[in-house]
Structures are given as C-alpha cells and as structure tokens.
Amino acid sequence: MAVLATHLGTGEAQLLHPFDGDGEGAAPALCDAARAAARDDQSRVWNSPEGAVFLRVYNPPVQVVLVGAVHVAQALAPMIGLVGYDVLVVDPRSAFATEARFPGVSLSTEWPDEALARVGLGRRSAVVTMTHDPKIDDPALEAALRSESFYIGALGSKKTQAARRDRLAARGFDETALARLHGPVGLSIGAVSTAEIAVSILSELVACLRKGSSSR
Amino acid sequence: MPAKGVFESVSVEDLYHEALVRLAREATGAGALPAPVGGAAPATLQGMATIENPLCGDRVTVEVRVEGGRITALAHRVRGCVLCEASASLLGRAAVGLGTAEVEASRRAFAALLREGTPPPPGPLAGLDVFAPVRAVASRHSCVLLPFDALGAALARASPPGTAR
Numbered sequence: 001m002a003v004l005a006t007h008l009g010t011g012e013a014q015l016l017h018p019f020d021g022d023g024e025g026a027a028p029a030l031c032d033a034a035r036a037a038a039r040d041d042q043s044r045v046w047n048s049p050e051g052a053v054f055l056r057v058y059n060p061p062v063q064v065v066l067v068g069a070v071h072v073a074q075a076l077a078p079m080i081g082l083v084g085y086d087v088l089v090v091d092p093r094s095a096f097a098t099e100a101r102f103p104g105v106s107l108s109t110e111w112p113d114e115a116l117a118r119v120g121l122g123r124r125s126a127v128v129t130m131t132h133d134p135k136i137d138d139p140a141l142e143a144a145l146r147s148e149s150f151y152i153g154a155l156g157s158k159k160t161q162a163a164r165r166d167r168l169a170a171r172g173f174d175e176t177a178l179a180r181l182h183g184p185v186g187l188s189i190g191a192v193s194t195a196e197i198a199v200s201i202l203s204e205l206v207a208c209l210r211k212g213s214s215s216r
Numbered sequence: 217m218p219a220k221g222v223f224e225s226v227s228v229e230d231l232y233h234e235a236l237v238r239l240a241r242e243a244t245g246a247g248a249l250p251a252p253v254g255g256a257a258p259a260t261l262q263g264m265a266t267i268e269n270p271l272c273g274d275r276v277t278v279e280v281r282v283e284g285g286r287i288t289a290l291a292h293r294v295r296g297c298v299l300c301e302a303s304a305s306l307l308g309r310a311a312v313g314l315g316t317a318e319v320e321a322s323r324r325a326f327a328a329l330l331r332e333g334t335p336p337p338p339g340p341l342a343g344l345d346v347f348a349p350v351r352a353v354a355s356r357h358s359c360v361l362l363p364f365d366a367l368g369a370a371l372a373r374a375s376p377p378g379t380a381r
Binding site: 091092093094095111133135136 | 272297
C-alpha cells in the first residue's frame with residue numbers, strides 16, 4: 001500500500017508507505033492523511049497547513065481466500081466479486097472445488113497452507129475457513145495469523161471455536177494473535193440461510209477493511 | 217452383550233488409539249528418496265505416484281525403488297489425517313523387502329481386515345491389526361488404504377531411472 005503525495009504548489013512529490021516503518025520523514029499529519037486515503041481506497045486532495053497536497057493511492061486489490069468449497073462459499077464467492085474484491089476458493093477435496101459448483105470462480109485444490117504460501121498474504125488479504133475439518137482449516141488459520149491479513153475468520157459454532165483456539169494456542173499463538181481470529185465468523189445479524197450467513201461474513205470483512213475492526 | 221456389527225460406531229478414543237497415533241507420529245519413511253549411493257544399480261527400477269481422496273482431501277505420494285522384483289527403498293509424503301499418516305508410516309516400516317505380489321496380497325489382506333475383520337496374516341504386515349477399529353467406520357477405510365494404493369500405483373510405474381513414465 002503506497003501513497004504518492006504531491007504538493008500542488010511546488011510540484012514536489014514524496015512516496016509514502018503509510019502503514020510501514022517510521023513515516024519516512026513525513027509530517028505525522030501527512031502520514032495520517034495518507035493512511036486514511038489508503039484505507040478508503042480513495043485518492044484525494046488534502047489541505048495541509050502548507051497548502052494543498054494530492055494523495056494518489058496505490059493499493060493492490062483486496063484478495064479474499066475462502067478455505068472450503070462449501071455451500072456458504074458458493075454464496076459468498078460471487079458476492080465478494082460483486083463488491084469488487086478478488087476471491088480464491090481453496091479446497092484439497094477436489095470433489096467439492098469444481099467449476100460446476102463455482103462457475104467463473106478461481107479455484108485451487110492445493111492444501112491451504114501451500115496455496116496461501118503461493119498466493120502470498122499481505123495487508124490487503126482476508127482468509128475465511130469454512131470446512132469444519134481442522135486438518136484443512138487449521139493450517140490456513142496458522143498461515144493467516146502469521147501474516148498481516150486484515151481479516152481472519154473461521155466458520156463454526158462457539159463450541160468448535162473454543163476447541164479451535166485451544167489447538168492454535170497449543171501451536172504457539174498467544175492471546176494477541178488469537179484476538180485477530182473472528183469466530184464465530186460474521187456480524188450478528190440473525191443470519192439463517194447460507195446466503196444470509198455469507199452477507200454477515202462479508203459485512204464483518206468490510207468493517208475490518210474500512211474501519212480497522214468489526215463493530216459487533 | 218450385543219454382537220459387534222460392521223455399522224456399529226466407534227468412539228474417537230478407540231479409533232485414534234495410542235498405538236495408532238504413535239505409529240503416525242513416528243512417520244517412518246516420510247520424505248523423499250535420497251539418491252542412491254554411488255548411483256543407481258543397473259537393474260534398479262524407480263517409480264513414483266501421487267493419489268488423492270477427492271472427498272476428504274487426503275493426498276499421498278509414494279516413491280519406491282525396486283531391485284530384482286523386491287522393494288529396496290520407499291519414501292512417502294502424506295497430506296492427510298492421522299489414519300492416513302499411520303498407514304503410510306506402517307508401509308515405511310514394513311515395505312522394504314516385499315515383492316510386488318506381496319504388496320498386492322497385503323493390500324487385499326488390509327481390505328479384508330477392514331471389510332470382514334479377517335486378522336492379518338503373520339509376517340511383516342502383522343502390524344496391520346492396529347487399524348482394526350477403523351473397520352467400524354466405513355467412510356474412513358479409504359484413508360488407510362490410500363498409501364497402499366499409492367504404493368501399488370508407484371510399483372506399476374516403476375521403470376529404470378531417467379525413463380520415468
């Protein structure tokens with residue numbers, strides 16, 4: 001995520017990485033403005049005390065990786081596309097990750113940790129596990145928790161969520177790391193159908209992208 | 217006491233019993249085959265196969281080296297459940313020295329153990345009885361047979377090194 005700040009009075013330009021490092025010598029107010037523009041995905045003019053500055057945002061696309069080619073994923077994948085994010089569905093169970101079940105959706109039958117290492121997770125990545133099979137979900141969650149992914153969610157009940165946290169804690173993830181894990185996944189909107197569950201997940205994901213956290 | 221039927225369920229503790237989990241953790245033979253010391257003997261055949269279970273995602277790769285009709289080295293890589301890992305580990309422990317026909321016979325003995333509860337014959341694969349509790353869970357039979365199927369496929373493809381099919 002980079003922002004090119006051009007002082008419109010002087011033409012002087014400065015490349016900022018507002019979420020990384022020490023601010024690269026830029027004024028804290030400029031860093032804050034650049035961070036807000038980057039988070040909003042919106043280039044804009046910022047009126048600094050020294051005059052107008054054009055903030056040009058260069059963001060990679062948001063990429064959502066859905067682990068588990070399940071029913072909720074069938075509803076969620078096209079919704080993610082409509083919102084304008086990239087989506088990849090990963091499921092080593094090749095009977096589920098099929099073009100017939102996911103027309104036009106990017107699919108991978110790799111094991112999730114292998115797929116995520118290949119794709120590369122960053123600040124614009126989100127990972128949602130949905131198989132309910134720890135053998136498949138846990139390696140994906142471990143990879144996500146080791147990355148800067150802005151959203152990490154795991155489908156499953158409160159009970160399975162507690163067991164999942166215990167397993168991840170046993171693998172060395174502390175409270176701070178586990179606090180990043182959203183589970184039960186999604187905003188509490190009373191979702192009943194698979195499509196409604198997909199809406200609740202997508203809503204929480206958007207909240208984390210735009211506000212830095214969900215507001216449940 | 218009611219008779220134990222094929223469809224009787226088995227507890228998680230009985231299925232993943234200690235000896236089976238230990239066998240999986242040992243992961244005997246896990247990894248890749250090292251290059252033969254001093255190069256492959258002229259009569260050596262080598263084969264490799266990967267097979268998967270499309271319903272559970274388990275994936276097993278078996279590499280095998282054969283000389284004079286007998287397995288001289290075996291290595292496996294498993295992405296799968298504990299049952300699948302344990303079965304591959306058993307192969308890593310027992311497969312060296314077996315002939316092709318013996319591998320086929322052991323696959324049949326394993327299937328018979330799972331299907332009918334027939335005790336495994338004495339010999340290198342007597343340890344198969346560790347999988348007896350799997351018999352009660354038909355949906356997991358393929359988990360434990362997968363490494364044997366991968367070995368069968370690797371043997372079927374065995375050819376002189378450098379001529380891999």
